[in-house]
Amino acid sequence: MITFFEASLDAVSVHHVGNQSQNEMYSLSDNPLELQDEIIPNLLKQYFLTPFEKTNEVYHLMHNSGDLNLNEIYSFATKIFEDESTFHETSQLIARHLYSVSNHPKIKAGEIYVALFRQVQIEGELLDAIGVFKSENKETYLKVYPDKGGFSVDYEEDGININKLDKGCLIFNTGKEDGYKVAVIDKAGSQEAAVYWKDDFLQLKIRNDNFNQTTNVLGVYKNFVTQKLDEEFEMDKADKIDLLNRSMKYFKEKDTFDMDEFTGEVIGNPQAIESFKSYKEQYESEFDMPIADSFEISANAVKKQSRVYKSVLKLDKNFHIYIHGNKELIEKGFDDEKAMNYYKVYFKEEQ
Template sequence: MIRKTRAQINKCIIHKVANKYNSGNNTLSENLVRFDEESYELLLPFLLKPFTSVTQSYRFTHHANIELNEINKYTFDIFKNEDTFIEQSKNIVNHLYEQSNSAQIKTGDVLVVLFEDIEYKDILTNAIGVYKIENKVDFFQTYLDDDSFDVVVQKGISTKKLDKGCLILNTSDTEGTIVLSVDNNNYDAQYWIKNFLHVKYADDRNLHTQNYLTLCNEFSEEVLKPEFGKQQQSSFLANTIDYFKEHESVDYHDFKDEIFEDDTRKNLFEDYKKHFENLNDVLIRNNFEVADAVLKKEKSKFKTEIKLDTHIQIKIDVDAPDAASEHLEKGYDETKKMKYYKVYFNEEK
């Protein structure tokens, strides 16, 4: 989603956020971080790399007025006047603190960072990153004591995985300011996205592609699998992926005609689509352009393994739409009184 080739850190400050539910108190810094060359070169990619593979973006929302969205306001003030950076970073942390309404919300270090020259859709812009470090890892530190080396265990931030982070870009489209977010410790889905950032997905091809593929995946699990079996489920998922790969845009009615051979399954899909929309409060578009990056990400969630009670698993390639129907045969053995699958192949790989 972004390119970090020319990105630089303009300002950075670290605070510690407590848990309001446990009556903790925040610890707020008064000065910016001063980097040495080694720490700067390590921190910059750690903070930005997670956003280079993000496929979807968010936009700020508010029930009354978008200008009353706290993070939108605080970051807008920084973009307008960088001298307010420290003051607004404290406001950001205090706002995060107010969202800790349960014991499971973790305390942690909060980094607020002002970046320059982040590339987004061929445009260079600045951005504000907010990062919450919730988990620290143990590591060994060696030291010299009386002419001998010794070792002590210390805790520190792992550079391998970012716990929580968002990137607010100083650019917008017709829906508003562009926000990117990652959450690798998703113990409370409401805490970071809804309560702290108060954002919603952008209404674009990325969202439309994700919603439709989620619909298909859940339809296969809740309707096809119990009604027609795992083989039919796997075949449907593979055909769905093939349709998305072969078409630049999806037409709902064309999709049904191409994927389903009989009216019974078309009607089941139509009924489930209405149920899915009502249950999730979403609108499945009848026509939309396919987002290839979302397709690649979402298809990894499609489960096409057939697990048998005889400790054997058959995995069908989701990118091979004809594999299940042409090379897999299901039957019943009267002698053994057991069901079976017959697999056809030319050679082992």
């Protein structure tokens, strides 16, 4: 969890970065912004930091070679943390690095902000942090003001909505040997252009903690039920929804995940259990993300995943059936006379 009620913004530099593939250039400022009053710093803190209040995932910087010093952002962050007098000069290097990876045709030009914060809290620690942010989408704003006994309306184009941060990261001055703690925001407009911020510019790897372990198991299990089970077992959608509901019930009621307990209580069928474990191993190998057989369940991860766990049967365009409890109270059949499928639902009273 990230909070910033004690945070201060000590310095910020702004540059402009275009898209190489569109023959756009970059423009570097000569000096950092002058923060002379409290209004602009407070607005910038709201713009930069508010989106991170809802992030739970923690990443770290990495490099495929295993040598962290080859990660440009790691080197730049270390330089600033060790000698803050290099802040503006290093912010220019960060802007140049962003330009060097901005070569997909769908990447938008925009301003890059490099900021230095004090007293930002993550996981209970108050730490200095370096923020790197990019604004890509501009908006038009109307301004209404008193004029000659009434009101007049004017407008301003290419303004920035401080409630809509496009991209950002916070690099916290802790865990240097592991690539620092990093939180990230990326509201990419297209999947093709999305990878450049996390993968090419920052080179991030998610930290394999309880939040991520919980997220991974629920995600792998959901994909297994919705995509894999049909290949080996005959199941209708109501049965699949029941399996998903049982898994969510397990995670909401337990404090600790145990693989054997989970598969026994939720899946039950020995063949399906072996199939799930094999499916999980394929995921671990493909994404280089091992899943422990036992870990503490993250309530935040369960809450987040519950939003994408669907418990709805959609029947043509006429009916939706929400299945929350006992699947034995719903029966599926086929009416020969109407040549249509049907569901029979048992209940005691209407509400």
